[in-house]
Amino acid sequence: MIYSNLSKIKPKLRTQGNVTGNFGKTKVKAGSNLNQIGLTTKESLTVTTPHDYINKMYRVLDTSTNQRLRDFAYSEIKKYLIQTNQWNA
Numbered sequence: 001m002i003y004s005n006l007s008k009i010k011p012k013l014r015t016q017g018n019v020t021g022n023f024g025k026t027k028v029k030a031g032s033n034l035n036q037i038g039l040t041t042k043e044s045l046t047v048t049t050p051h052d053y054i055n056k057m058y059r060v061l062d063t064s065t066n067q068r069l070r071d072f073a074y075s076e077i078k079k080y081l082i083q084t085n086q087w088n089a
Contacts, residue, residue: 054080 048056053076060073081087 050080 057073057076057080061070061077064070064073078087
């Protein structure tokens with residue numbers, strides 16, 4: 001039987017040198033400003049009401065020539081009408 005010394009070799013704990021992981025290049029933080037990411041002001045934020053959304057979907061259903069877009073508009077209108085108990089199948 002052949003014995004191997006590979007299981008007896010302990011890896012050396014790395015306590016000095018550059019922290020690498022980017023193919024030898026030192027890791028650096030991104031240069032973005034975290035204070036401005038994801039922030040909006042009240043003036044730039046608009047929320048569409050469900051009534052306005054459904055009116056847009058009706059317009060899309062009437063004017064669009066793309067069948068996938070028409071199917072989407074129809075499904076959104078149907079979902080809204082079912083939620084508001086106005087759907088008559």
